[in-house]
Amino acid sequence: MIYDYDILFLGGGLNYAGAVTAAKAGLRTALVEKKMVHLGGTCLHNGCIPSKMYLHAAETVLASRKNHFTGKIELDMAKLDTEKETMLSMATGAITKQCSDVELIDGEGVLIAPYTVKVADRTVTAKHIVIGTGSSAFIPEGVDYDGEDVISSDDVLNMKELPEKIAVYGAGAIGLEMASFFAAAGVETELIWRHDRLLRKAHPTISKHLMKQFENLGVTLMGYQTVKTAKKTKRGVHIVFGDGKEHYVPKLLVATGRRANTDAVQTEEVKVGKKGIETDVHFETTLRDHYAVGDCNGKIQLAHAARAEVLYVVRRILGKQREAIRMENIVKFIHTLPSSYAYVGKIRSQLEDGDVTYHESSVPLGGLPYPHINDADLGLMAVYGDEENFIIGAEIFAPHAEELVAIVAMAIAGEMDATLAKRTILAHPTFSESLEKSFMRL
Numbered sequence: 001m002i003y004d005y006d007i008l009f010l011g012g013g014l015n016y017a018g019a020v021t022a023a024k025a026g027l028r029t030a031l032v033e034k035k036m037v038h039l040g041g042t043c044l045h046n047g048c049i050p051s052k053m054y055l056h057a058a059e060t061v062l063a064s065r066k067n068h069f070t071g072k073i074e075l076d077m078a079k080l081d082t083e084k085e086t087m088l089s090m091a092t093g094a095i096t097k098q099c100s101d102v103e104l105i106d107g108e109g110v111l112i113a114p115y116t117v118k119v120a121d122r123t124v125t126a127k128h129i130v131i132g133t134g135s136s137a138f139i140p141e142g143v144d145y146d147g148e149d150v151i152s153s154d155d156v157l158n159m160k161e162l163p164e165k166i167a168v169y170g171a172g173a174i175g176l177e178m179a180s181f182f183a184a185a186g187v188e189t190e191l192i193w194r195h196d197r198l199l200r201k202a203h204p205t206i207s208k209h210l211m212k213q214f215e216n217l218g219v220t221l222m223g224y225q226t227v228k229t230a231k232k233t234k235r236g237v238h239i240v241f242g243d244g245k246e247h248y249v250p251k252l253l254v255a256t257g258r259r260a261n262t263d264a265v266q267t268e269e270v271k272v273g274k275k276g277i278e279t280d281v282h283f284e285t286t287l288r289d290h291y292a293v294g295d296c297n298g299k300i301q302l303a304h305a306a307r308a309e310v311l312y313v314v315r316r317i318l319g320k321q322r323e324a325i326r327m328e329n330i331v332k333f334i335h336t337l338p339s340s341y342a343y344v345g346k347i348r349s350q351l352e353d354g355d356v357t358y359h360e361s362s363v364p365l366g367g368l369p370y371p372h373i374n375d376a377d378l379g380l381m382a383v384y385g386d387e388e389n390f391i392i393g394a395e396i397f398a399p400h401a402e403e404l405v406a407i408v409a410m411a412i413a414g415e416m417d418a419t420l421a422k423r424t425i426l427a428h429p430t431f432s433e434s435l436e437k438s439f440m441r442l
């Protein structure tokens, strides 16, 4: 069969990185994106980048509330939104430029048969197809999303002014990040979730301290609650909880997870499961030469995971990839304020459930001058070693924990044991010196 392309990427989120690599390697490459002005996908336009920009701004407001500052700093959301749009259009322009050797096809693509994608009235074929159609906000039954008062993270990241009060439903990555953003920015914030603790699977001290951190921010914690119905009314959003109690709030942010976008798959040979498009360890679907990467395969919903997966697929097609990706080596984090939670490798709850002997070395940050200066008295560094004291994981609760955890991520990838790690002498005064201390005590 003669194909139009060697490789076609369906969806232009992190898939673009794979398309650029494939085209550079000389493959005839196409990328189909239904919203070409949003090339770069959710991470760039409605996810990682704008949310971190917002958190960074709110962090400044929070820091300015300390006693030794005078005056009141407020967040101008309209100006922040304008700056965000400028930054995003620059970044989209840069990505488009990188794609100069990729044929960009603007439109919604559907895999209608093996090796065949239909975009409007055009049908194109490719020897390899990489699906990267992402995910969308999941709205639970009974919740009437309207995009104005009952909103999703997409709507928050396009807000032109802050509400006076908001309730956030769901305590995963988005719920915790956005509750931190609103509270730090001075919005009266409620956090509603269905379990007793926050971050139930995290180190128990971190879980406890994160709750304390939210209390310190002034967030009203409403655990053990499910929202049965939520609907906009004249008095605000009317919420009825599972136990029948009623509540009114001006705005409700629904952050109860994201579901894989799988509608583009219209051929039975590619199996779609409950979590997303089914794939093996090589991200190949049930149909040979057809791959699914990123959020749509339901494995890990993170931008760097999506990027690693698509690059893995392209390198494998080019015959350059030998080892499968170790999913445990992917750093996971939640950006809360002032301390964030990050982990890599195995965490304590997984180690407790398994039958491996492990050691834990934890260093609390409370009482140390440098964390105190940085409002991180609730922080903790926990590093885990196996029976032979090889480093197998870490959980960190500290400002920008997602950066600090990189040290451990590299130690794990490099199969370092505690003896080698102990050779490291890190700077003072920093957060990383507490990590050095946890290596020393392992």
Ligand SMILES: Cc1cc2nc3c(=O)[nH]c(=O)nc-3n(C[C@H](O)[C@H](O)[C@H](O)COP(=O)(O)OP(=O)(O)OC[C@H]3O[C@@H](n4cnc5c(N)ncnc54)[C@H](O)[C@@H]3O)c2cc1C
Residues within 6 Å of the ligand: 010, 011, 012, 013, 014, 015, 032, 033, 034, 035, 038, 039, 040, 041, 042, 043, 044, 046, 047, 048, 049, 051, 052, 107, 108, 109, 110, 132, 133, 134, 135, 153, 174, 261, 263, 264, 293, 294, 295, 296, 300, 301, 302, 303, 304, 305, 306
């Ligand atoms: C608020 C928020 C904050 C986040 N923060 C972080 C963070 O800090 N760090 C992190 O790692 N991750 C974060 N994430 C997750 C991250 O954004 C996603 O994991 C990542 O974007 C997934 O990339 P993807 O390429 O799989 O999908 P996407 O980026 O969603 O890209 C999919 C693309 O496919 C297109 N598409 C869909 N269907 C079709 C079709 N039929 N035809 C053509 N095109 C189609 C879409 O328009 C889209 O551009 C965040 C997510 C959200 C919502």
Ligand SMILES: NC(=O)c1ccc[n+]([C@@H]2O[C@H](COP(=O)([O-])OP(=O)(O)OC[C@H]3O[C@@H](n4cnc5c(N)ncnc54)[C@H](O)[C@@H]3O)[C@@H](O)[C@H]2O)c1
Residues within 6 Å of the ligand: 140, 169, 170, 171, 172, 173, 174, 175, 177, 193, 194, 226, 227, 255, 256, 257, 258, 300, 301, 302, 332, 333, 334, 335
């Ligand atoms: N810093 C980051 O890396 C970052 C930031 C934001 C988002 N993300 C990614 O985006 C994805 C989506 O984030 P999210 O917070 O929406 O999802 P999530 O899976 O992290 O959390 C969803 C929350 O909603 C709850 N929930 C699920 N179904 C529910 C239901 N029917 N009723 C009530 N509660 C329910 C869950 O118990 C959980 O607390 C995450 O998987 C994450 O990987 C990552």
